[in-house]
Amino acid sequence: MKKKSPPDWADRFLEWYCSDYYLEEVQGDLHEWYYKELQRIGPRAAGFRYAVAIIRYFRLFRLKPVQKLINNPNYLSMKSIIKITYRNLRRDKISGLIRVGNLSLGVIVFLLALVYSKYELNYDRFHEKGDRIFRVGMSFGGNPWAATPLGMGAFVQDNVPEVKRMTRFAPIRNTWVKFGENQFYEKGGFSADSSIFEMFTYTFIQGDPKTALIDPRSIVLTERIARKYFGNENPMGKRLELSIDQDREGNIEPRIVTGIIEDIPQQSHLQFDFICSIYTFDADFLRKWRNFWVYTYVELEEGSDPDNTKSITKEEFVSLRSLSKDEAAQLEILMTPVERIHLYTNHEKEYADNGNILYIYILFSIGVFILIVSCINYVNLTIIKGLDRAREVGLRKTVGASRHQLVMQFLGENMVLLSLAGLICLIALVILAPVFQRFSGLDLPLNFIYDPAIIFPLVAILLTLELISGLYPAFVLTKFRPVDIIKSGTQTVPMRKIGLTRKVLIIIQFSLSVILVIGSIVVFNQLRFIQRQDLGFEKDQIILIKLNQSVRGKFKAFENEMLQIQGVRSVSTSSSVPGYRIMLEDVIEIGAPDEYGSRLLFADETFLDTYEIDLLEGRHFDGTIKRGENEFMLNQKAAEMVFGDKHPLNNEITIAGDTGLVVGIVKDFNFQTLHSEVEPLTISNLPIALFGYASIKFEAKSAKEILEAIDVNGRKIYPELPPLETEFLDNRFELLYMAENKLQNIVWIFCMITILLTISGVFGVATYNAHKRAKEIAIRKVLGGDLLGLLQQLSREYLYLLGFSLLIGLPGAFYLSKWWLQDFAYRISLDPPTFLISALVMIIIILVSSGFVTFRAATANPVEALKNE
Amino acid sequence: MKGTHLGEFEELVLLGTAVLDGNAYTVTIVEEIHANTGRMLTLSSVHTVLTRLEKKGFVHSYMGGTLKERGGRRRRLYKITSAGYQTLNNTRDVRNRMWEVMPKFSFEFIS
Incomplete structure (x- = not known):
């Protein structure tokens, strides 16, 4: 027969919680009792009762920490301090209330401010090499740009010894992505150099960071996007079909999934859903210094100074564009540490709405x-x-x-x-x-x-x-x-x-x-x-429709349909609209020596009416666009800048390669937020292919009907497209503020x-x-x-x-x-x-x-x- | 005043302690009460009450000898103090007095 003894685990539990002061007697009592019961009811029941008894012994005063507290020599004085404090507080409730309440309030406010500031300050801190990664930008005459030409990245990589790695982010904004039955319209993509994953810290779930983007046909997805297209299937090696909206031929480009990364942390200015390889562009194109549209990031060698990169790049740019001494003095290469981008920059062509x-x-x-x-x-x-x-x-x-x-x-x-x-x-x-x-x-x-x-x-x-x-x-x-x-x-x-x-x-x-x-x-x-400042135009009762390549093609038909709708006052198309960034170009009066920077807006003949912008002099575009016959309107700032005291009407100017007559002067209106002053603006009547927005001015009460009409007509004219994207302009301004x-x-x-x-x-x-x-x-x-x-x-x-x-x-x-x-x-x-x-x-x-x-x-x-x- | 009042359960345990004079500890008290009243108390509740009684000054405790079944662990023995005895007496007096003044009852049952 086995030796009968109380269950071990129960004993261990008792020894764990019970203070030494009581342990000996309690355990002794329990053991004695166990053996008595063993005679009466047998080992199993006795063991069970033993365990139950131990649980019942579990009381606050027998616990180890409590006994320790009570036996602490300061216990009595602590008790008396608490008691006296309580009495003092009770005697003078107001003072106590004010003190504790005040302090709590102040500390809470402070802590909330602290949490918020810490959150904002921690943007892009998760990159392990963050202290060595810079975004290269340029500033012309104090006007900083976040974007650079493609060629700059290639140049610094080859010619600056301190640059260890370089990656360019070329935005692919509007893209149809298709896998089998799943087709969605994606807006958050980039093309990037293959070094991106060695520079930035993105966690790979699948795939090899070093080789993921080397093949021109490769694509790396975030977890969220991968799930959207593939569900629970393994996406690796699968083929996605991309049709990029800017591509006029409407080519379908196949991409093979070569990596899955965790979703981008919210605390990053670079938010994206997928990354394609930038090597789909041919090598020549990747070295072109033309448009400013990609974001160039460099990783410097440890402990090196960004100044050298700046001066080498500047030299190259000056010689490429054969800038004069004065112009060169106006030019500055910017190297913004990646951690500072979110809070310290708000440059031209900034990818995200940054903090301040x-x-x-x-x-x-x-x-x-x-x-x-x-x-x-x-x-x-x-x-x-x-x-x-x-x-x-x-x-x-x-x-x-x-x-x-x-x-x-x-x-x-x-x-x-x-x-x-x-x-x-x-x-x-x-x-x-x-x-x-x-x-x-x-x-x-x-x-x-x-x-x-x-x-x-x-x-x-x-x-x-x-x-x-x-x-x-x-x-x-x-x-x-x-x-x-x-x-x-x-x-x-x-x-x-x-x-x-x-x-x-x-x-x-x-x-x-x-x-x-x-x-x-x-x-x-x-x-x-x-x-409350007067913006110089009317931002209320305007609905914006975003135009992309697919929408633009048949927009005239859509516009005609919309004009039939009761409550629509006018429809205007333009390259940009107030509240969004408007591109910056060089403007020059024919025959004059100086070039100036001016915002350039392409707009049709109804733009001024739609936005209720005052025409001060001259006339509006008349709506008959003939090839090679550009007309321009200037705002007061631009007129003054280009022509000074001269009368600007009917003079010829050239902007972005187009030459034409100045036909009108419009009153200054503030197309950015009121953080910045009104800038010089040139409005051109030209190419319709660049129109990015349609603005519909409507009667105050018919907003709902118009939204419905947009939906109905949109489905009629673009049956294959997702619903048109609309936005109220005043909402946009609310967002800006x-x-x-x-x-x-x-x-x-x-x-x-x-x-x-x-x-x-x-x-x-x-x-x-x-x-x-x-x-x-x-x-x-x-x-x-x-x-x-x-x-x-x-x-x-x-x-x-x-x-x-x-x-x-x-x-x-x-x-x-x-x-x-x-x-x-x-x-x-x-x-x-x-x-x-x-x-x-x-x-x-x-x-x-x-x-x-x-x-x-x-x-x-x-x-x-x-x-x- | 706090501390002088005895609950029914406390009274029972205190009585048990007094009866067992010198050999009173948790186990024996449980048995004593079981023998006298038929109520089977748990060790833990008796122990808790003894601790409380000691805090009130009605019993005092000391560590005594051991038994074989206890695996060499000593017992905490309890002895009633004079204050405890006094309180028990008071309790009894109160009962006696109230019994004495109680009128004789003859219960008529309504069927």
């Missing part, structure tokens, strides 16, 4: 300011609260508390409050995360509370506050001889002893508040200003938070002061002091401090606002009323919040304050 570092600065500095304001509130209130306990400290000292214990007491109490605030912050962040995500539109990781970028700052903030607001009163108070404190009968340490520290803190706080409030008003006004819109909202909220923090800070200190001086107030009242005089007496200190703060805050706000505004081409002027009103608002806020408290104290019955002596 200025907005990050604003957001982050507001976050920091609010944090400081709230921390100062906390420190201020905690210090005066702490110093208020002089008598308690004196008494404790007298009964034998050591200095160490007293310091611990203060630190501990403070720690309890701070932990509470920290907890509130974390909970609030979890709750706010989805809201914040929706608002920012970013794929911020939801579990961002585990992010060290949050936990470390949070802990650091709390520890710093712990040190300042806990140690300060602790050391000030414990320094005094208890006899002095108790004998003098004052509850508190004389204010002038700590006056300076507190005053400086309050001045900093008020100054920051002033700066924040003024800054918010300036930012708010500026953002509203640029959105989205960053501003969001910032405007954020700034508004932050401004409110700042005011709230300032009020509660003043309120807290004022409440305390009024309480301290209750007797004084009462006596003054009894002796006949009037209410106004009392208010004056008690508010004087704040006004005095505020005066100082305004001296710092107003100039500070002025310079910060000025610095921020310089980015805008159209900006509000910083007029004194903004500042005066803000200063006045601050004064009122401070007077009202301190006055309210004082008023309550001053109108109280003096007996209440005086009777308990």
Whole structure:
């Protein structure tokens, strides 16, 4: 027979959880009991009961950590600290509430700003060689371009010793991609050199990064796209058929899948769905320095300087285009580190809508300011609260508390409050995360509370506050001889002893508040200003239809159909439209020596009517286009630039190789966003093949009918195509100003938070002061002091401090606002009323919040304050 | 005041401890109560109550000798303190007093 003993695993569980203090007796009891039961009910039932009993023994007080805590020598003092903190908080709920609430609010705002900034700053950081990868661009006369000609990449690869690798990204925007039954219209593709996967860090799921793009017929897909076409099949080696829309012959190009990579992280300016090999272009074409349309990235050798690349490339370009000295001086080769592209560049032909570092600065500095304001509130209130306990400290000292214990007491109490605030912050962040995500539109990781970028700052903030607001009163108070404190009968340490520290803190706080409030008003006004500016054309009630090769062919028929529809006022086609980039070309007056850069827009004869752009002089295109007979209209800026004082009408100009007469001058209109000024613009009546958009101007009420008509006619005329892409122009502009819109909202909220923090800070200190001086107030009242005089007496200190703060805050706000505004081409002027009103608002806020408290104290019955002596 | 009141279960365990005088520990108390009332308590609940009683100062404990079945593990033996004894007495007094003043009942059953 087997030896019977209690089940081992149950014993191990007991040994795991049970503290040593109880383990011996409990295990002994259980074993004894087991053997008794063994006699009665047999081994299996006894073993089972044994296990159940062990589980039932599982109680909090028998657990190892709990016992450890209870046996800790500091357990008692910890308990008493928590208890006393609780009592103090209960006695003065308002102060506790203000302190914890204020701090949590400030820290939350700061952390959110931090998370957002970190996200934006981390764009393109996942490339392992990111510090050595640059995007090469060019700048002409201060106008930077993101795109380069194809030949530049080939040139730097061959001629610059520092360039280790080079890859070009040639966008393939509109493409039909087909696999068996699955055919979709794809817009996010690139052709690239085979070195792309050795330079950039994209994770391969299948395929070999080194060889994936060497064959001209190869294609690499992202996981998402691969799934879209192949489902669960293995895509490797499969044949896709591409028909690229720009290709006029409509050729079908076969591509073999040679690699699958993980989807591109959202934090990258280079977003794509698939990459083809660039070697489908022939070798000559790949060395052409003609159009600026590809993005060239180079990887430099470790530790090398990009300047050499710049000068070699510049030399080549100057000699290729035989530029004059002056022109060469205007030319600059740009090398933008890949990590900086998202936030620091917004060049011509930029592939993505990039972010703006200025907005990050604003957001982050507001976050920091609010944090400081709230921390100062906390420190201020905690210090005066702490110093208020002089008598308690004196008494404790007298009964034998050591200095160490007293310091611990203060630190501990403070720690309890701070932990509470920290907890509130974390909970609030979890709750706010989805809201914040929706608002920012970013794929911020939801579990961002585990992010060290949050936990470390949070802990650091709390520890710093712990040190300042806990140690300060602790050391000030414990320094005094208890006899002095108790004998003098004052509850508190004389204010002038700590006056300076507190005053400086309050001045900093008020100054920051002033700066924040003024800054918010300036930012708010500026953002509203640029959105309300007259653009010079009508952006409402226009529907855009994107034209590509397939649509363009039969568009005339479509247009005629649309013009039959009730509510359509006019239809116009053009190469681009306001709100999208318009190409930049050289323009020259025939016979004149100088060339100028001008935007070039191809448009038909209804363009001006559709957009309600004013024609100042001359005439519109008349709609009869004859080969070789170009006509141009210039905007005021372009007319002035090319012709100066001369009258421009009926003079000949050449732009992009086309020569023709200037027939009209149009009023300047702002076809970009209002970040930039109106640029010179030439409108040409020529080639219809370049028309990229159709704009339909409609009656205000018929938007729905028109969208339906577009759909119906689209299906009739283009039965083989997907539905036409439409967009409302005003939506496009809203999108262009989205960053501003969001910032405007954020700034508004932050401004409110700042005011709230300032009020509660003043309120807290004022409440305390009024309480301290209750007797004084009462006596003054009894002796006949009037209410106004009392208010004056008690508010004087704040006004005095505020005066100082305004001296710092107003100039500070002025310079910060000025610095921020310089980015805008159209900006509000910083007029004194903004500042005066803000200063006045601050004064009122401070007077009202301190006055309210004082008023309550001053109108109280003096007996209440005086009777308990 | 907290701590002087005895719950029914606590009273039972405290009585058991007193009865077993010197040989009271979890196992024996469970058996004693089982023998007297027929109620089969679990070891863990008795142990928990003993810990609570000790915290209230009604019993005090010390580590005693071992038995073979215990694998050499010592027992925690419990002894009733005078405070515990006092409380038990009080409890009984209260009952007795209330019994004495209770009127005689004659129950009429309604069928």
